[in-house]
Amino acid sequence: MPTHSSSLWRKLALYLLPFALIFMVLTGVMVYLGEAMPLAWVVQMQRNDDRVLFRPQYGNRDPDFKRLSVILRRPAILAIGSSRILQFRAAFFNKNPDAFYNAAAPAWRLPQVTDLMYALPSDALPKVLILAIDPPWFNEDYAGDVFPAPVSDFDNLWLVDRSLIQDLLKGRDFSRAGFDPSAYWSRTEPGGSGGIALGLRAIRDGHGFRSDGSEQYGDFLIAKWLGQAGQRESHLRMMQAGESMYVYGESVSESALAELSGLLDYAAAHDITVIGYLPSYTPTLWAEMVAGGNHTYITALTPRLQALFDAHGFAFFDFSDGASINTRDDEFFDGWHASELSNLRLYIKMLEAQPTVLGAYSDAQALYQIVANATDTWAVFGLGNDSSR
Secondary structure, rough: OOHHHHHHHHHHHHHHHHHHHHHHHHHHHHHHOOOOOOOOHHHHHHHHHHOOEEEOOOOOOHHHHHHHHHHHHHOOOEOOOOHHHOOHHHHHOOOOOHHEEEOOOOOOHHHHHHHHHHHOOOHHOOOOOEEEOOOHHHOOOOOOOOOOOOOOOHHHHHHHHHHHHHHHHHOOOOOOOOOOHHHHHHHHOOOOOOOOEHHHHHHHHOOOOOOOOOOOHHHHHHHOOHHHHHHHHHHHHHHHOHHHHOOOOOOOOOOHHHHHHHHHHHHOOOOOEEEEEEEOOOOHHHHHHHHHHHHHHHOOOOOOHHHHHHOOOOOEEEEOOOOHHOOOOHEEEEOOOHHHHHHHHHHHHHHHHHHHHOOOOOOOOHHHHHHHHHOOOOOOOOOOOOEEE
């Protein structure tokens, strides 16, 4: 009987061995490509090289990725919010770019912002926090995105392998027009920076987080999956219909205001200077949204935010109208994501209003010169945060 059992297990092991080897090779490839690479490795690679772009195809580990990055870098000045602040670059802080990190991520709301801040060890907290505030955070009728539960690096290996195999069986195309598949093996960043890309989306589309935590919009600028004019029209229609982030609303969420007040209390208790602001909409969309009268919670929100920041002794800016930062409709990716150059203009306004806070990090005259010389509103600074474009 024991001999028979041993023989059975040997046969089973031999039968499973090819599948195990395939799985091990697949896992190794996914780690190499950055798709399933442990986040600590990615964070360290970006710390060592400012031309590393990161964005996987599968899963959403943004909160852990941003937390680990902040803990490693310990930036003096931190940007946080949703994708609307992700065009803030380290190069804005031209006196000391290493002092800055962008901890924002797409679709983040107040819970993601506060979770990150409260999870940081005390010695990793910034001196200055630039907080981009999205009005829908304060609309109870806005559903927002659902974020998956955090997973470990090991669990992520299984998730990536399973998802990839399923897509391969479905015949998913991992290429695009103008893309050389050999770039997967060289991990070439497709934007021409000379750096490397980690993660399938970063390698193919040039879309993802730069080393300073800001985002490169490869979907628009490199892969051309999206077009700015079409997206602006789409957002205008969504606003008119009261859909997605433009859902109608009349009253301001008191619970969201209380959550924000708690964050400002926390910042004050830890000697963090907060600069809050409302990011811009296209001038056309903003004017029509205000005139339409279906989003009155937004106009009611602004004085409430101003009073809240005033009570804590922090600065607050309302840049909701893109015209306030000298930005035209055609300088927006869609209805509420302004270009890199537009965000630089916005930051300069903050810098001029808060010279004692931001002047230690930024030279306004040098930034003005960059604005004056910029030839492309979408791409002012290269992946390595130089202004050579």
